[in-house]
Amino acid sequence: MLMYTPKNNVARRFPLLVLLSLLLSVAGEAGTLQAAAYREGRRPFTLDIPKNAGDGEAFAVRFGAEGVKALDLDLDGKTLHIGAPSPASGFFEALLPVPLDTKKKRLRLTLTVQWNGGEKEVLTRVVPVKKRAYPVQKLTVDGKFVSPPPEVAEKIRRDRAEMRAAVTTISPAQYWRLPLARPVPGEVTSLFGSRRVFNGVPKNPHKGVDFDAVAGEPVAAVDAGEVVLVSEHYYGGNTVVVDHGLGVLSAYLHLSGFNVRKGQRVARGDIVGFAGDTGRVTGPHLHLSFYVLGESVNAEPCLETGRR
Numbered sequence: 001m002l003m004y005t006p007k008n009n010v011a012r013r014f015p016l017l018v019l020l021s022l023l024l025s026v027a028g029e030a031g032t033l034q035a036a037a038y039r040e041g042r043r044p045f046t047l048d049i050p051k052n053a054g055d056g057e058a059f060a061v062r063f064g065a066e067g068v069k070a071l072d073l074d075l076d077g078k079t080l081h082i083g084a085p086s087p088a089s090g091f092f093e094a095l096l097p098v099p100l101d102t103k104k105k106r107l108r109l110t111l112t113v114q115w116n117g118g119e120k121e122v123l124t125r126v127v128p129v130k131k132r133a134y135p136v137q138k139l140t141v142d143g144k145f146v147s148p149p150p151e152v153a154e155k156i157r158r159d160r161a162e163m164r165a166a167v168t169t170i171s172p173a174q175y176w177r178l179p180l181a182r183p184v185p186g187e188v189t190s191l192f193g194s195r196r197v198f199n200g201v202p203k204n205p206h207k208g209v210d211f212d213a214v215a216g217e218p219v220a221a222v223d224a225g226e227v228v229l230v231s232e233h234y235y236g237g238n239t240v241v242v243d244h245g246l247g248v249l250s251a252y253l254h255l256s257g258f259n260v261r262k263g264q265r266v267a268r269g270d271i272v273g274f275a276g277d278t279g280r281v282t283g284p285h286l287h288l289s290f291y292v293l294g295e296s297v298n299a300e301p302c303l304e305t306g307r308r
């Protein structure tokens, strides 16, 4: 069983692959060399997955080998097809989600490797779930956002359906790479997963990260991708969603204005809009939501730690 924390192993493992392929091409006899690599079937590979994964977080999987055509992943029924390695790393890379408050103690990850030539190899791993402790946060907002007037129920329903359709996009090319850029330079003011109590009424946990930002401040895309939603929502206010590929999307809420159109391609750091206080807010800030295979997860562990 090969389990790594992904952070520090990529740099070390990849040179090994290059060295192996060089040796293989020189030796022409794979038998003895394969013993030096990790293998479950006939071929050597490297596989990086974390020792455990927190609920409400995404974890990275990296698979590397020579002669891979495609990789299919299944994490407890959530599936992802990867047709090409990351141009940046040369690895087949995925981000996979652990739902906030999942009751599961461990997740079953199945990787199906399609080798060039048609053979398939199935690898299974167990990823233990580590329960995170999320804080309680009490807030006071305009009463209409705690008990919305009946006439906006249909608007809220449409907003949710539109958001759901956008954030469940799984497009085949990978535009993201970790760590992601920070959308604004400000500090994080409200953590993902906070148990929120609005005007004394317990509501759903905070499914995003709030950043300190002044009204009108530029908001940058955390990575390259395609804008799949530009819309005004009752709760989220002016909202932009960017698809970074392979089921990874970011959403920017409460904007005072937009700087992109739906369908537009953006580069990492491009300005998608301007911070504001539209929707259900206590004041101007940026709310960043992060979705992986349709699941809302904490963006913070995936972001650069330094300020832009």
Ligand SMILES: [Zn+2]
Pocket (backbone or CB within 6 Å): 190, 206, 208, 209, 210, 286, 287, 288
């Ligand atoms: Zn927020």
